[in-house]
Amino acid sequence: MVISHTCKNLLIRCMDFRLNSEVERWTKDSGLFEGGFDVVSVAGACKNLVDGDEKIKDNFLSNIAVSIELHEVCKIVILHHSDCGAYAQSYNFSSPEEEKIKQVEDMKKAKEIILEKYPNVEIILVFGQMKDSNGKEVELEMI
Secondary structure: OOOOOOOOEEEEEEOOHHHHHHHHHHHHHOOOOOOOEEEEEEOOOOHHHHHOOHHHHHHHHHHHHHHHHHHOOOEEEEEEEOOOHHHHHHOOOOOHHHHHHHHHHHHHHHHHHHHHHOOOOEEEEEEEEEOOOOOOOEEEEEO
16 A cells, blocks of 8 residues: 655644634635645744744745645645734734734735745635634634
């Protein structure tokens, strides 16, 4: 029996544990992850890819490279969320809307960085609006 070590998708998400239940449900129900998926889970999702030092950016891109080159991933889903501690440590947002604007801007920059290196992958941006502080309800929307 030959075991396939390929999957079609990569999910880049924030490591925040509050998202786990909703993201697990969403990956099953959304239809975006057919064919399986790898996960890169770090504080702030793509924050460090956009504003980290070169060593951090290279490390981030090397994880993406493994997924694309070894597992033949052709679609990347980037998931950021409101009330993110990684962003709160770096920025003093005056409103949830201001935080969302910054994170969407960073997701778009991350998309450009990834596409520059891997122009043939599809990239989908998703923002999770925390409806409560415990993550029991998260509204996920494609950007």
